[in-house]
Amino acid sequence: MEIKDFDLNDVVEMKKSHPCGTNRWKIIRVGMDFRIKCEGCGHSVLMPRREFVKKVKKILEKHEKEA
Structure with a gap:
C-alpha cells in the first residue's frame, strides 16, 4: 500500500499511536521531509x-x- 498524495494540513493516522494517547497527526510540512504535529x-x-x-x-x- 503506497499512498503518495499527501497535502499540507491533511490529518493522518499512523501505525503506532503517540505516547499522549492520540493517533491523529496534522501534516505541517511536505517535501523531502515531512513534519507532522500531534x-x-x-x-x-x-x-x-x-x-x-x-x-x-x-x-x-x-x-x-x-x-
Missing part, C-alpha cells in the same frame, strides 16, 4: 518521506484546497 498534545516530529510513507496507516481528513 493533534492531542501539539508535539511535532520531522521524518524523511520514505519513513513517513512506511509509518502512515491512512488519511483521516483531506484538506480542502482553496481555488
Whole structure:
C-alpha cells in the first residue's frame, strides 16, 4: 500500500499511536521531509518521506484546497 498524495494540513493516522494517547497527526510540512504535529498534545516530529510513507496507516481528513 503506497499512498503518495499527501497535502499540507491533511490529518493522518499512523501505525503506532503517540505516547499522549492520540493517533491523529496534522501534516505541517511536505517535501523531502515531512513534519507532522500531534493533534492531542501539539508535539511535532520531522521524518524523511520514505519513513513517513512506511509509518502512515491512512488519511483521516483531506484538506480542502482553496481555488
